[in-house]
Every structure is written in C-alpha cells, then in structure tokens.
Amino acid sequence: MPVDARKTISDLQELRALTADDHGAQRIAWTPTWLKARAWFQNKLAKLPVEHHLDAAGNSWTTLPGKSEMTLILGSHLDSVPNGGWLDGALGVLAAFEVLRAVAEDFHGKPPITIRLVDWADEEGARFGRSLFGSSAFAGTHSIQADRGRTDRDGIHLEDALRQCQIDVERIGDAAIERGQAGAYLELHIEQGPVLEGMKLPLGVVLGTKGVERHAITFHGQEAHSGSTPMSVRRDALAAAAKLALEIRPIARKHPDAVATMGSVKTFPGIVTAVVGRCEATLDMRDLDAGVLASMLAEARAASERFAAEEGCTVEWSRIWSIEPIPFNPQLIELCEQSVQEIAGSGHKLPSGPLHDAAEVARAGIPVVMMFTQSLAGLSHNPAENTRIEHLELAVEAFDRLARKTMQWLTCA
Amino acid sequence: MPVDARKTISDLQELRALTADDHGAQRIAWTPTWLKARAWFQNKLAKLPVEHHLDAAGNSWTTLPGKSEMTLILGSHLDSVPNGGWLDGALGVLAAFEVLRAVAEDFHGKPPITIRLVDWADEEGARFGRSLFGSSAFAGTHSIQADRGRTDRDGIHLEDALRQCQIDVERIGDAAIERGQAGAYLELHIEQGPVLEGMKLPLGVVLGTKGVERHAITFHGQEAHSGSTPMSVRRDALAAAAKLALEIRPIARKHPDAVATMGSVKTFPGIVTAVVGRCEATLDMRDLDAGVLASMLAEARAASERFAAEEGCTVEWSRIWSIEPIPFNPQLIELCEQSVQEIAGSGHKLPSGPLHDAAEVARAGIPVVMMFTQSLAGLSHNPAENTRIEHLELAVEAFDRLARKTMQWLTCA
Numbered sequence: 001m002p003v004d005a006r007k008t009i010s011d012l013q014e015l016r017a018l019t020a021d022d023h024g025a026q027r028i029a030w031t032p033t034w035l036k037a038r039a040w041f042q043n044k045l046a047k048l049p050v051e052h053h054l055d056a057a058g059n060s061w062t063t064l065p066g067k068s069e070m071t072l073i074l075g076s077h078l079d080s081v082p083n084g085g086w087l088d089g090a091l092g093v094l095a096a097f098e099v100l101r102a103v104a105e106d107f108h109g110k111p112p113i114t115i116r117l118v119d120w121a122d123e124e125g126a127r128f129g130r131s132l133f134g135s136s137a138f139a140g141t142h143s144i145q146a147d148r149g150r151t152d153r154d155g156i157h158l159e160d161a162l163r164q165c166q167i168d169v170e171r172i173g174d175a176a177i178e179r180g181q182a183g184a185y186l187e188l189h190i191e192q193g194p195v196l197e198g199m200k201l202p203l204g205v206v207l208g209t210k211g212v213e214r215h216a217i218t219f220h221g222q223e224a225h226s227g228s229t230p231m232s233v234r235r236d237a238l239a240a241a242a243k244l245a246l247e248i249r250p251i252a253r254k255h256p257d258a259v260a261t262m263g264s265v266k267t268f269p270g271i272v273t274a275v276v277g278r279c280e281a282t283l284d285m286r287d288l289d290a291g292v293l294a295s296m297l298a299e300a301r302a303a304s305e306r307f308a309a310e311e312g313c314t315v316e317w318s319r320i321w322s323i324e325p326i327p328f329n330p331q332l333i334e335l336c337e338q339s340v341q342e343i344a345g346s347g348h349k350l351p352s353g354p355l356h357d358a359a360e361v362a363r364a365g366i367p368v369v370m371m372f373t374q375s376l377a378g379l380s381h382n383p384a385e386n387t388r389i390e391h392l393e394l395a396v397e398a399f400d401r402l403a404r405k406t407m408q409w410l411t412c413a
Numbered sequence: 414m415p416v417d418a419r420k421t422i423s424d425l426q427e428l429r430a431l432t433a434d435d436h437g438a439q440r441i442a443w444t445p446t447w448l449k450a451r452a453w454f455q456n457k458l459a460k461l462p463v464e465h466h467l468d469a470a471g472n473s474w475t476t477l478p479g480k481s482e483m484t485l486i487l488g489s490h491l492d493s494v495p496n497g498g499w500l501d502g503a504l505g506v507l508a509a510f511e512v513l514r515a516v517a518e519d520f521h522g523k524p525p526i527t528i529r530l531v532d533w534a535d536e537e538g539a540r541f542g543r544s545l546f547g548s549s550a551f552a553g554t555h556s557i558q559a560d561r562g563r564t565d566r567d568g569i570h571l572e573d574a575l576r577q578c579q580i581d582v583e584r585i586g587d588a589a590i591e592r593g594q595a596g597a598y599l600e601l602h603i604e605q606g607p608v609l610e611g612m613k614l615p616l617g618v619v620l621g622t623k624g625v626e627r628h629a630i631t632f633h634g635q636e637a638h639s640g641s642t643p644m645s646v647r648r649d650a651l652a653a654a655a656k657l658a659l660e661i662r663p664i665a666r667k668h669p670d671a672v673a674t675m676g677s678v679k680t681f682p683g684i685v686t687a688v689v690g691r692c693e694a695t696l697d698m699r700d701l702d703a704g705v706l707a708s709m710l711a712e713a714r715a716a717s718e719r720f721a722a723e724e725g726c727t728v729e730w731s732r733i734w735s736i737e738p739i740p741f742n743p744q745l746i747e748l749c750e751q752s753v754q755e756i757a758g759s760g761h762k763l764p765s766g767p768l769h770d771a772a773e774v775a776r777a778g779i780p781v782v783m784m785f786t787q788s789l790a791g792l793s794h795n796p797a798e799n800t801r802i803e804h805l806e807l808a809v810e811a812f813d814r815l816a817r818k819t820m821q822w823l824t825c826a
Contacts, residue, residue: 191641192638192641193638193640193641193642193643194641194642194643194646195641195643198646210640212640214685224791225605225606225766225767225791225793225794226672226674226676226697226699226766227606227623227625227672227697227699227765227766227767227768228604228605228606228607228608228765228766228767228791228793229606229607229672229766229791230606230607230608230670230672231662231665231666231671231672231673232666233607233611233791238658238675238678239658239659239662241655242654242655242656242658242659243655243659245651245652245655246652246655246656246659249644249652252644253644253645257643258644259639259640259642259643259644260644261639261685261686261687261688262651262689263639263680263682263683263684263685263686263687263688263689264680264683264684264685265651265678265679265680265683265689265692266678266679266680266683267676267677267678267679269676270676270677270678270679271676271677271695272627272674272676272677272695272697272733273674273676273697274674274676275674275676276675276676276678279678282684282685284639284640284685284686286639286640320685352640352641353638353639353640353641353642354638354640354641355640378637378638378641378642378646380638380641381638
C-alpha cells in the first residue's frame with residue numbers, strides 16, 4: 001500500500017484548527033497548547049501496533065518493533081514559534097506518521113527492521129531561547145549548566161516549566177539511551193527559503209546544515225556635533241559599519257551557497273544632531289564548508305579593521321555563537337536524490353541555512369538525511385508560511401519512498 | 414579703561430562653582446539652579462548705573478542708557494544643557510557684562526548710545542525641547558501654539574514651568590517690544606567645533622548660521638531568514654541605508670563648509686538571524702548657502718532612490734525640521750574681522766553649524782555678528798568643554814574692541 005498523502009494534509013489541517021489562532025500557530029514548547037497538540041497526536045496512534053513513551057528530555061517516541069532491532073528513525077517537531085505557520089515541524093511529524101502507518105500495514109505490524117517516530121521537544125527554543133533542546137539532549141551535545149538559568153519573558157525558569165511537563169532538568173541527558181541501534185534518521189521539512197521555488201522544483205535533497213559564525217562587532221569613533229564638526233575631522237563609527245555592511249556581500253558571493261547578514265545595527269548616541277560615536281552591529285555568516293566559513297570570517301574581520309582604520313575608528317569583535325557545518329550521510333543523500341527523482345522527476349541538492357534536529361542526530365554519529373519541499377515566497381515562522389498542496393503530496397510520497405529505500409539499505413547493511 | 418578679561422574669567426569660575434556638580438553645569442532653563450545663576454548675575458549689576466527687568470518671555474535685560482536711544486545689544490544665555498560645560502552661553506553673558514562695566518566707567522555712566530545686555534531665556538531647550546525660546550519670542554518668530562503641549566520628562570507642562578518663573582505663556586510675544594531702537598547685536602561664543610583649534614587660531618569671525626535640513630528616511634525591503642535566503646534574492650533595507658550613509662559624505666565634501674550626518678540608524682526586526690526588512694535613518698545637512706543646501710538635499714534624495722532601486726527596496730522621506738541659512742551683517746563682519754586682527758593678529762571667517770540666539774535676532778532684521786573663540790577638541794555640551802585661559806582673555810578683549818567699533822558705527826549711522 002502506498003502512503004495516502006491526502007491523509008497527512010488533512011491531519012495538518014486538523015492540527016492547525018486545534019492549535020492556531022488568528023495570528024498563526026501557537027504550539028510553543030512547554031505550554032498547554034503544545035501539550036494539547038501532543039495529546040491529539042498520541043490519540044492518532046491508538047489503532048497502530050506501536051509502543052509510545054516520552055524520554056528524559058521530553059522527546060516523544062513511537063516505536064513499531066521490527067524483526068530486527070536495527071532501527072530507522074523518522075521525525076521532526078510539533079512545537080512552533082509564536083504566530084508560526086502550519087507546516088514548520090508539523091509536516092515532518094505527520095508525514096512520518098503516515099509512513100509509519102503504511103509500513104505497519106504493509107508488513108502486517110512486523111517490518112524487517114524497527115521503525116521509530118520521534119517528535120523532538122522544543123526544536124524552536126521560542127520560549128527559553130534554547131533551540132534543538134530535545135535532540136541535543138539525545139545527541140549528548142546539550143550541557144544543561146549553560147541553560148539552567150534561562151527564564152521566559154514572564155520570569156519563569158526553564159527548570160520549573162519542564163517540571164510542569166514531568167521533565168527533571170537534571171536527567172535530560174538520559175535521553176541518550178534512545179539512540180539504541182539507530183541506523184539512520186530521516187526528516188522531511190519545508191525549505192523555509194526561496195531556492196526551490198526560484199528553480200520551480202517541488203522537492204530538494206539536503207546536503208547538510210551550514211556552519212554558523214555569529215558575532216557582535218562594535219566600532220568606536222568619536223561622538224561629535226553634527227553642525228560644528230567638519231567632514232574632514234570626523235571619526236564616524238557608522239561610516240565604518242556601513243562599509244562593512246556592504247563588504248560582507250561580495251565576501252559571501254564568492255561562494256555559491258554562502259550567506260552573510262548584518263541583521264542589527266545600533267547607533268550611539270543615536271540622535272539626529274550627533275556624529276555616531278559608537279556603532280554596534282551583528283554579523284551572521286553561514287556555509288556548508290568549514291574552510292569557506294573560516295575564510296569568510298577572516299575576510300570580514302580584516303575588512304572591518306581596514307574600514308575602522310580608514311575612518312579613524314577602532315573595532316572589537318565578540319563571538320555570540322558558532323557551530324560547525326554538519327554534512328549529511330552521502331549514501332542517504334544518494335537514496336534521497338533517487339526518491340525525489342522517481343516521484344518528482346527532478347530535484348536539487350542544497351544545504352540548509354536554518355538548523356534542524358537532524359543536525360544534532362548527525363552529531364551523535366547516526367547517518368542522516370533531510371528532504372525539503374518548496375516554501376512559497378521563502379516565508380516561515382510566520383502565519384503566511386505555505387506550500388502548494390500538490391507539492392505537499394509529492395513530498396509525503398517521496399519521503400515514503402526514501403523510508404522504504406532506507407529500510408532496504410539498513411536491512412542489507 | 415580697557416576691559417579686564419581676568420574679571421570675566423573669575424566670574425565664569427564663580428558661576429561654575431555655584432551651578433555645576435560633579436557631572437558639569439546644571440543651569441537648565443526654568444529650574445532652580447538657573448534662577449540661582451540669574452540671581453547671582455543680577456547681584457553683580459548692583460554697582461552699575463543700569464536698569465534691569467525681565468521681559469514677557471523671561472529674557473533678562475540690563476540697560477545702560479546713553480545720550481541717544483540708538484541701542485547696541487550685547488548678549489548670550491546663562492542656561493546650559495544638563496551636564497554641560499562652563500563656557501557655552503555663560504562666556505557671552507559675562508564678557509558682555511565686563512564690556513558694559515568698562516563702557517559705563519569710560520563714559521561716566523552716559524555713553525553716546527544706549528548699551529543693553531541680554532541674557533536670553535532658554536537658548537538650549539534642554540528641558541522642553543524648544544531651543545532659542547526667548548530670542549525667538551523677541552524676534553516674533555515663535556508661535557506658542559506648537560509648543561504649548563510640550564512637557565518635560567516628568568510630565569510637567571511648559572506652561573506650568575513658565576508660570577513658576579512668573580512668565581505667562583500667552584504673553585511671550587510681548588517681548589518684541591524690547592527691539593526698540595536696536596541698531597546692532599553682538600554675541601561672543603565658544604566655537605563648539607574643531608576648526609579654529611585645527612588652524613591654531615584663538616578667534617574667529619562668524620559669517621552666519623548654517624541652514625539645516627533634517628529628515629527621517631525609511632528604507633523598506635523584505636525581512637528574510639539569514640540562513641535560508643540566498644544573497645541574490647535579498648531585499649536588504651540596511652544595504653540601501655549603508656550606501657546612503659557613505660554617499661552623503663562626497664555630497665557634502667563638494668562644498669567647503671557643508672556637513673551631512675546620519676546620526677541614527679535603526680534596523681527592524683533588528684535581530685542577528687534576519688535580513689533587515691526596514692531601516693530607519695536620520696539625515697542632518699547644513700550649509701550657509703541656501704542654494705548649496707537645496708542641491709545637497711536633492712542629491713541625497715536622488716541617491717537614496719537609486720540605492721533603494723538597486724536593493725529592491727523603496728524609500729520614504731519625511732522632514733523633521735528645517736531652517737534657512739541666516740547670514741550675518743557684512744559691515745559688522747568687517748568690524749569683527751578688524752577687531753580680531755587687532756587683538757589676535759589673525760582670525761578666520763567661518764559659518765556656525767550650531768544655531769544661536771543671534772540667528773533669531775538677525776531674523777528680526779537687526780544687524781548681527783558673532784565672534785567665536787577656540788574650543789579645545791571641539792567639545793561642548795559636555796563637562797570636558799574647555800578653552801585656553803589666554804584665548805578667553807583675547808576673546809574678551811577682542812569682543813570689547815568690536816563693541817567699541819560698533820558703538821562708533823552706530824553713532825555715525
């Protein structure tokens with residue numbers, strides 16, 4: 001029996017009706033609406049021959065035991081950002097559910113290998129600012145020490161919000177036990193960018209998640225009166241920052257998939273009558289190749305120092321956060337490409353700029369691949385997030401195809 | 414008898430001791446410290462054959478009647494910004510006081526023309542945001558309708574603060590009666606910029622106050638995910654603003670005294686992980702020549718539209734405030750130049766970027782000139798504001814010389 005992609009779409013619509021308001025999806029992790037979404041999902045499992053439990057980090061595991069303990073994991077996350085879209089995360093969980101259902105049916109409840117479905121806890125980090133919470137606990141990359149002090153905007157501690165959901169913050173590392181005999185992890189997700197739409201392709205094969213270098217950059221010049229200070233003697237911190245805002249673009253454009261973004265600029269004193277004495281900017285650079293990323297960072301830093309000198313300023317850098325590029329498994333990429341071609345005729349291989357739970361799973365040493373489906377206008381984290389219904393249907397079918405090929409691959413391994 | 418410039422300096426030091434704290438001068442208009450400064454000043458007048466009163470706008474007038482009603486006005490302002498310097502405004506009032514004292518002595522209390530000293534009320538506008546308050550009431554350019562609703566940061570209304578100082582906001586226009594037979598107005602001020610220091614000159618002759626065009630400029634692009642949006646499809650509002658921040662500089666540098674400043678940049682959403690969808694900037698352009706100012710504004714506007722188009726953005730302009738250039742009187746400029754040369758050997762003619770009460774007096778049709786003395790490091794509105802004592806002494810002597818020449822000029826007129 002093939003999967004019935006229309007079922008996935010009607011499940012997504014049902015979930016939207018249950019958990020969105022006029023401003024979009026409200027399934028923020030560790031909140032009642034998220035718990036409601038999970039309870040709804042658990043109800044869906046009732047007719048399947050599966051075992052279900054939450055692990056120590058709050059990840060929700062549904063297991064269809066196979067003849068072998070070798071395990072294929074399919075998953076994504078039900079949590080959303082506030083005012084989010086209907087597809088981010090939910091598509092991956094509900095497509096995996098339909099594949100699980102179809103596999104259970106095809107193999108009369110006993111497939112050759114074990115199939116597990118995971119709904120990761122708190123992928124978005126929307127409430128406490130710590131994304132990939134559950135998957136990083138699973139991967140053993142999460143150190144709770146750094147996150148213990150986090151609070152939400154009402155001052156509620158992460159620790160207390162977790163306790164409300166029966167999670168003991170001290171024990172989240174125990175989620176690592178779920179790795180078991182995992183042989184592969186597959187995740188279907190919307191692209192959240194405009195690349196596939198620009199190429200008129202419904203589906204894409206994800207090569208990995210880009211490494212990220214995220215820095216705060218401060219230029220120090222000299223605050224001065226805008227009326228009495230001649231142009232020739234100014235030390236304008238904004239001018240140095242403006243040069244850098246423009247220069248990061250050719251630095252990124254040298255590489256096909258690299259991006260560089262100055263997302264925030266703050267000026268001090270920041271008044272109409274004063275030359276900017278201090279300018280604080282942020283820089284976010286990403287690429288799938290660690291060498292490319294390192295060279296981009298070095299070029300941006302050198303440029304910032306040159307511009308500071310040209311403007312009589314100084315510049316300071318401070319790393320906000322970084323993560324290495326995480327390439328996915330070459331054999332699974334190959335299987336994903338075959339699946340996309342068989343269902344949609346052609347696909348495109350691209351890196352993911354946003355991070356995903358799949359990246360954490362890959363860091364645990366488990367072979368991983370992701371499949372993308374087109375996002376309209378590249379919008380996500382937004383109630384306007386959307387994908388054509390016919391593309392969603394192709395995505396569920398191609399993801400099923402990928403799961404079957406991966407089961408075959410793991411069985412022969 | 415020549416003026417005794419050392420008296421002016423000791424008066425300035427006395428005033429500083431009385432009205433500054435560890436953070437600088439605190440003579441904010443319509444506050445007890447300002448009233449204390451004015452009371453101190455009025456006490457200084459006790460031994461002189463002068464009449465003193467406040468006008469309807471709170472300007473403080475001290476009159477030494479002469480043989481003729483033809484009047485020379487000397488003045489500046491005792492009010493300061495919060496955490497201000499010891500010279501801005503106060504130098505002009507106390508130098509004028511010393512000139513008044515010397516003239517009274519020289520002419521045994523009866524000079525050939527009438528000499529008046531004015532301490533303008535609220536030049537800085539520090540508490541209610543309306544600068545040149547008293548001098549614009551005098552000039553008849555002040556419309557109270559626009560200012561009636563102003564409040565200070567504690568929510569106190571301008572109207573109520575004025576009433577505390579015995580000023581009826583409805584009657585401030587009556588200050589125009591003080592114009593009387595004014596034949597000239599002279600004001601000594603620190604430069605508040607680095608030009609004279611850069612030329613190693615103690616004194617300067619002010620050609621007028623620059624016109625100002627002050628605008629809010631908003632670039633609208635498209636907010637997008639910093640990780641998933643390729644460089645080629647971005648519509649980055651910050652990039653358009655950065656280009657403009659750099660382009661206003663060559664636009665201003667075409668003209669010897671023109672300045673252009675982008676003092677504030679705000680980015681929206683302004684987060685490290687999003688391409689800037691909206692960027693709000695301010696632009697302040699100044700020149701003494703109205704034609705130059707208009708052409709600079711036109712060039713900046715055209716550049717902003719070009720940059721918006723290049724970046725797939727749109728741009729909106731909104732005027733915050735503007736004032737035309739106010740050139741000073743050519744004959745008084747000539748007398749000022751002679752005075753500076755006689756006392757200091759050489760001087761420099763320059764426009765004033767900051768506005769001054771003198772600009773309002775000129776708008777009333779009274780011949781005006783200002784003299785500048787060097788500011789160290791161009792600093793003002795700051796407790797570090799300073800001028801070398803020997804330069805202050807030269808300034809008081811040259812200002813006395815200018816007053817004597819102007820008396821002669823008015824007597825012969």
